[in-house]
Amino acid sequence: MTDxxxxxxxxxxxxxxxxxxxxxxxxxxxxxxQATTVFAFHYGEGVLMAGDRRATAGNVIVTDRVDKxxxxxxxxxxxxxxxxxxxxxxxxxxxxxxxxxxxxxxxPLSLPAKVRALARLLRENLPMTMxxxxxxxxxxxxxxxxxxxxxxxxxxxxxLGAQFQxxxxxxxxxxxxxxxxxxxxxxKYGAPRPTEMNLQQAVQFTLRLLMTASEFDxxxxxxxxxxxxxxxxxxxxxxxxxxxxAEEQGKHLRVV
Amino acid sequence: xxxxxYRWLEAVENRREYVREQLKGGxxxxxxxxxxxxxxxxxxxxxxxxFELFDRHALAALGHPADIEKIRQAAIDAAHMExxxxxxxxxxxxxxxxFGLSPQLKTSFEQIFSAPFLIEMLLAxxxxxxxxxxxxxLHFDGSFEFVTGPFIVVGxxxxxxxxxxxxxxxxxxxxxxxxxxxxxxxxxWWVLRENKxxxxxxxxxxxxxxxxxxxxxxxxxxGWLERNSTRQARFTWLPFTPGS
Numbered sequence: 047m048t049d050x051x052x053x054x055x056x057x058x059x060x061x062x063x064x065x066x067x068x069x070x071x072x073x074x075x076x077x078x079x080q081a082t083t084v085f086a087f088h089y090g091e092g093v094l095m096a097g098d099r100r101a102t103a104g105n106v107i108v109t110d111r112v113d114k115x116x117x118x119x120x121x122x123x124x125x126x127x128x129x130x131x132x133x134x135x136x137x138x139x140x141x142x143x144x145x146x147x148x149x150x151x152x153x154p155l156s157l158p159a160k161v162r163a164l165a166r167l168l169r170e171n172l173p174m175t176m177x178x179x180x181x182x183x184x185x186x187x188x189x190x191x192x193x194x195x196x197x198x199x200x201x202x203x204x205x206l207g208a209q210f211q212x213x214x215x216x217x218x219x220x221x222x223x224x225x226x227x228x229x230x231x232x233x234k235y236g237a238p239r240p241t242e243m244n245l246q247q248a249v250q251f252t253l254r255l256l257m258t259a260s261e262f263d264x265x266x267x268x269x270x271x272x273x274x275x276x277x278x279x280x281x282x283x284x285x286x287x288x289x290x291x292a293e294e295q296g297k298h299l300r301v302v
Numbered sequence: 303x304x305x306x307x308y309r310w311l312e313a314v315e316n317r318r319e320y321v322r323e324q325l326k327g328g329x330x331x332x333x334x335x336x337x338x339x340x341x342x343x344x345x346x347x348x349x350x351x352x353f354e355l356f357d358r359h360a361l362a363a364l365g366h367p368a369d370i371e372k373i374r375q376a377a378i379d380a381a382h383m384e385x386x387x388x389x390x391x392x393x394x395x396x397x398x399x400x401f402g403l404s405p406q407l408k409t410s411f412e413q414i415f416s417a418p419f420l421i422e423m424l425l426a427x428x429x430x431x432x433x434x435x436x437x438x439x440l441h442f443d444g445s446f447e448f449v450t451g452p453f454i455v456v457g458x459x460x461x462x463x464x465x466x467x468x469x470x471x472x473x474x475x476x477x478x479x480x481x482x483x484x485x486x487x488x489x490x491w492w493v494l495r496e497n498k499x500x501x502x503x504x505x506x507x508x509x510x511x512x513x514x515x516x517x518x519x520x521x522x523x524x525g526w527l528e529r530n531s532t533r534q535a536r537f538t539w540l541p542f543t544p545g546s
Contacts, residue, residue, distance in 0.1 A: 055386075058379060064387060120533060138386070145535065146382045149356070150375060152349045 053151040055143040066139060066170070083221030083259045083266040084114050084125035086185050086200045087229060087240045088214055089248035092283030093187045093198040095125050096252045098221070098260065099278060100267025110267045115278040119144045120286045121189035122160055127219035128182035128205075132174060136167045136182060157188045161201050161209050168207035175205045183218045187282050198282040214240065221259035221266035228255055245281070249290055249298040252279060271296055313414045321411075321442050324420045325458035328364035329520075330466070330494045332487040333424045333454040335435045337478055339536070340426045340527040343487050345495075348521040354537035356381035356393050358428045360525050364456060365421035365442070373421055377403060390534065395427035395436045399446055408444025418442060424449075424456050428527035428536055457494055465500040466490045484524060484542055488513040514544045 050057040059066055084097035097114035100107060115125045116137045124140065126133035140163060147155045155163075164186055174180025186201045186209075202216035203209050214233050217225040232251070233239055243251060253269055256277050260268030269276050279290040290298075331344035331351060342362040344351035350370075352362045355377050363370045380402045381393045403425075411418045419442050427436040437449040439456065453470050457463030473486050489506075492513035498504060504512065524540040 055382060058383070059386070062383060064383070120535070142382055142386045145357075146378065149354050149382075150378045152353075 053147040055146040056139070058146070066135075082114055082127045082219035083217070083225060083256065083263065084127050084185055084219050085215065085217035085222065085225045085229070085255070086125060086187050086212070087216075087248075088198075088200070089240055089243045089245070091245060091248075092281055093200055094248050094252060094279065094281055095123055095185065095187050095200075096256065096277050096279045097125050097219075098256050098267040098269075099275065100265065101130060102265045105264075107267075110275060113278045115280050116141075117280060117287045117289070118160075119148070119154075121154070121191070121282070122157075123187050123280050123282060123287050124164070125185040125187075125218065126182065127184060127222075129174075129180050132171060132180045133182045133184065136164070136171075136184070139167060140164060154191070156192065157190045157199065160188050161186060164201075165203065165207040165209045168203055168205065172206060181205050185216050185218055189282060189284070189286070196284045198284075219266070221263035224259045224262050225255055228258065246298045249279060249295055253277060253295060253299050269295075269299075271299060310414070314412065317411065317414060317418055318443070321418055321420055322458065325365060325422060325442075328422070328458045330458070330463075330491050331362035331364055331424060331456040332470075332491065333362060333426055333437050333449070333456075334474075334483055334487070335432070335437060335452045336480065336483070337432060337529075339529045340428045340435060340437065341480065341483065341540075342424070342426060342525040342527075343484060343491075344523050345488075345491060345517050345520045346523050348523065350521075350523065352523040352525040354525065354535070355425070356385065357390050357534045358527060358536050359393065359395060359398070360426050360527055360537055361423060362426075362456065362523075362525070363421055363423035364458060365419070365423075369419045369421045370423075373403060373407075373419065373423065376406065377425075395425055395438060396448075399425060399438050399440060403440060404444045404446050406444070407440070407442060411443040422456050422458060424454050426527060428529055430529065432529070455490070455494075462494055462497075462500075466494050469493075469500045469503065480540075481542075484540075485510075488517075488522075492516055517544060 050061040086093055086095040095115050099110050099112050101109050101112045117123050118140050124137050144155050171180055183205050184203055187198055190197050190199055200212040200216050201209050202212055215229045257268045260266045274292055276292040276295040281288045329345050334341040342352045342360050344362050353374050355361050361374060377398060380398055384393045407419055421442050423440050425438045429435055437454050438446050439449055439454055440446040455463050455467045470490050474483055489509035492509060493503060522542055524542050526538050526540045528536045
């Protein structure tokens with residue numbers, strides 16, 4: 047029916063002359079919303095991925111209700127750091143592409159292919175990255191179903207699209223320095239170590255990490271149980287992706 | 303030949319007969335609107351008769367595998383293009399059939415110097431509100447009907463399809479148990495497949511044993527569009543063993 051590559055949604059878009067993203071920008075770009083803290087780590091039951099909910103433009107807080115951890119399909123999720131306009135579009139392209147492949151080819155896309163698909167989007171975003179107005183530095187987690195039992199893995203990227211597998215954890219965004227320091231300490235000297243934590247411990251630890259990051263980084267929104275403002279937390283295990291609701295986070299936080 | 307209207311009509315009629323002849327022996331498909339979702343059922347070789355199209359959409363078909371594949375691919379392309387350029391909520395079965403698949407099938411059928419699509423199918427769309435569920439019966443010539451009742455049968459022959467539908471409707475009136483519905487549909491599948499009469503239908507024992515024996519070397523393809531799911535993609539495969 048089409049002359050696109052079988053199962054490749056981006057080539058289908060090209061065959062129908064639908065642009066994926068803008069490749070050129072003017073010299074005087076508007077101030078864009080950015081800055082964030084997202085991270086992922088292996089805990090006892092799988093991978094936990096979390097992000098604060100603040101979006102900023104310069105010194106202005108735009109909103110404290112952004113979801114930066116996005117379910118891409120039943121077995122993969124993305125945490126976005128950088129310019130939301132570009133990052134959300136990348137997430138949308140990935141969501142449609144992965145499902146398009148699965149439905150049209152009657153098999154799920156492999157984890158390496160998913161990891162490279164995001165790398166490809168980052169490479170195609172290179173002109174925006176070089177101009178400094180469309181930079182995206184995401185984290186990705188997916189289930190490797192080639193392994194028995196299926197194993198969730200974490201990947202992080204540089205702005206040009208290089209991909210790296212994280213052994214224990216990965217973090218991105220303006221508050222990531224704080225997060226990485228604490229995760230490194232916890233991994234080496236903590237009790238329990240992140241990989242030994244159960245769900246409740248992992249969620250508690252996550253919320254405390256974000257509260258700490260927000261003390262040092264004004265672009266990272268903390269959490270506020272009184273206003274029911276929590277983080278976005280998603281879990282990935284052999285059963286797929288699951289969201290930890292605000293109510294559930296509040297419950298875990300209260301149990302100390 | 304096509305310069306003369308009568309010969310064109312004759313050619314189209316011959317074409318219709320040709321398609322029906324080719325479709326004989328195709329494995330029938332069934333659909334049912336139920337309180338928790340929509341069921342699609344057929345017997346094939348695995349991933350050959352029942353397919354997921356989009357988040358809330360599925361297809362069940364009989365016919366030539368290459369033609370099923372072309373239509374399936376066209377529907378998937380159209381649905382994903384619509385979802386990407388607008389939103390997943392804008393993908394609608396009514397538009398997919400009325401403006402996409404039906405005109406394509408009609409054009410193909412009436413171009414008498416090219417091969418027609420050898421296909422009969424049903425398409426389904428599940429909604430949060432049961433009353434908005436849609437099932438469409440789409441024919442090889444592009445004609446289609448929106449199904450108002452809870453059940454639908456896709457057969458290769460209009461008469462036997464109607465007889466199967468009448469029998470199924472009587473048997474399943476008021477029933478919502480999925481296992482009972484699957485069992486009854488498989489009995490109807492066997493009667494159609496064996497070209498037996500619904501007027502003098504074999505006993506229930508024969509029907510039960512019949513379909514179980516007939517599916518020995520085949521795959522039960524039972525798709526389910528879940529109404530209240532937390533996932534965007536509502537389609538799942540239902541396990542059903544002949545012994546159950």
